Amino acid sequence: MKNQNGYVDSFAKLIQCPTVSDSGKEYFDKFHKVLDNEFPNLTATCEKFETGRSVLLYKWKGKTADKPIVLMAHQDVVPATGDDWTVDPYSGVVKDGRIYGRGTIDCKNVIFGTMQAVDELIAEGFVPEHDVYLSFSDCEEIGGPGCEINRDWLTSHGVKPGIVLDEGGAVITDLLDNMKAPLATLGVMEKGHANVRVIARGQGGHSSQPSKNTPIVRLARFVNYCDRHTVFAPKMSPVAKEMIKAYGEVTPGFKGWVFKHVNLFSSYLVHTMPKKSPEFWGAMFQTTIAFTMMEGSSATNIIPNNAWVNANIRFSPNDKSKDCIAKLEKIAKRFGCEIEVLGAHEATPAVDFSGDEYNCLVEAIKQCFPGVVIAPFMLFGGTDCRTMQEICKTAIRFMPCVMTSAQDGRMHAADENFDVDAIEKMVNCYKTFIKMYK
Ligand SMILES: [Zn+2]
Known part of the structure; x- marks a missing residue:
């Protein structure tokens, strides 16, 4: 052994x-x-x-x-x-x-x-x-x-x-400020996912004689708009509620009390927390867009005919991919851009986290990590x-x-x-x- x-x-x-x-x-x-x-x-x-x-x-x-x-x-x-x-x-x-x-x-x-x-x-x-x-x-x-x-x-x-x-998930000892106990985070669903190529087309040419509103300028305006606006509204989901309740168990003071009473403070949390931490709370409540790749011309002195950026989208369980992509397309059009969808799938449904099998796992975790709080x-x-x-x-x-x-x-x-x-x-x-x- x-x-x-x-x-x-x-x-x-x-x-x-x-x-x-x-x-x-x-x-x-x-x-x-x-x-x-x-x-x-x-x-x-x-x-x-x-x-x-x-x-x-x-x-x-x-x-x-x-x-x-x-x-x-x-x-x-x-x-x-x-x-x-x-x-x-x-x-x-x-x-x-x-x-x-x-x-x-x-x-x-x-x-x-x-x-x-x-x-x-x-x-x-x-x-x-x-x-x-x-x-x-x-x-x-x-x-x-x-x-x-x-x-x-x-x-x-x-x-x-x-x-x-x-x-x-794992047994995390410091996920939140001043945690009273470690949290065992059990993933019970996954967000959806898509890659959308946003393309601006135009008349390329020599960079010594630029026209206005070239493809890269239009893409930049589009990206800037998405970054500065709430494109997809934040919403509470049932799994997020369960998770926040668990956060309430380990968070001291008034904040912990608010988390425990998530039903009363749902709207407040949904609208304030993403501003405090877009990476975490924004991702929890919203469909997010991250711009991950881009391409213009192949030389320093060529204005491209076409330029594109890749928008990597993660769909919240409250949103349908079709609706989100349609909204993005509408915004893109306003900036003279078009879109091409490179594959999309929805958020998974939540698995059963109340049955005997789940409860057996929870019991094993509690036995092995005394004092741990379970957070779906x-x-x-x-x-x-x-x-x-x-x-x-x-x-x-x-x-x-x-x-x-x-x-x-x-x-x-x-x-x-x-x-x-x-x-x-x-x-x-x-x-x-x-x-x-x-
Ligand atoms: Zn892995």
Whole structure:
């Protein structure tokens, strides 16, 4: 059995595999060998299915095939060049009680935690009440089909998951000011998503003789308008309400009281909080637009015929993508621009966060993290769980990992890191949940 040092060494071996999305099959093959070696009981006991690409699917047979648990993660990571890192991003080095490296929180921690939990339970002779599947996609970070492959496999084999657990929220110790207790943030839905290209066309020419209102000028006016105005009105959603109530439990004083009585202060919160923090509260209550790419001419002295910017839109559950895009198109027209939609999908429905399966997870979390307050929430970004949610009514985005907001913010950034102390707690919580799930 591994001790804490054993956990760190083993976790570091996973980090040392640079499984960047689409880096090549050989990187994933090596990673799979590491997994086989690090989790020998799991390797010997669980069935492993070749479902496609470098996707992994393990089945640990329980007493019944009914209502299985599906523990999900993705093997791929976003690139890390090392330029802005203070350590080698693929070293898994430990510094000041933290293990550093790409994937330490997104999300090889989940792969390590789930596999280690299963490996230990097998060594203890435990047999789960229900089958347990481990489903690890290989291209989540680039929106690839890894998770679809396993969803389709499960569907075609008649597997109907009772609960799905994927990356997402965590046990956050400092999400709000002066928190009285840590918050376990359980993602129960995801915002929608679209990319819209906003195009301005015109008569290009030599930059020595510019005309007025060129394509770039019109695009700039359009972007400026969107930045300065509330394009999509903020609204309260049922999930946001539940989350704010949980915030009330951990926030001291009058502010906490207001959060607890969200029903009375709904309109006040919706209209004041996004002004205080557009990144957080704005994203919670509104459909947001971020301008992410742009293109004009190919030379410094050419006025382009056409120029474009990409608007990355995240739809709130209160808004339909069709209505938002129509509104954006209307605004674009006012500035002499047109739009082209490059794919859009709606916010997911909220999963069931009141049933037995959800409550069992909540009990396991409370047992493993005494004093924690449970906060259902809506993810602003997207995960593979969106796909698995199609076959499971309780698909929860949560990893039992204690971290600070600053650590959470290192996802996809330099110096991504995870507390060494948090590793054992994470493994323990996965074990507790599997044991409690009846
Ligand atoms: Zn991730």
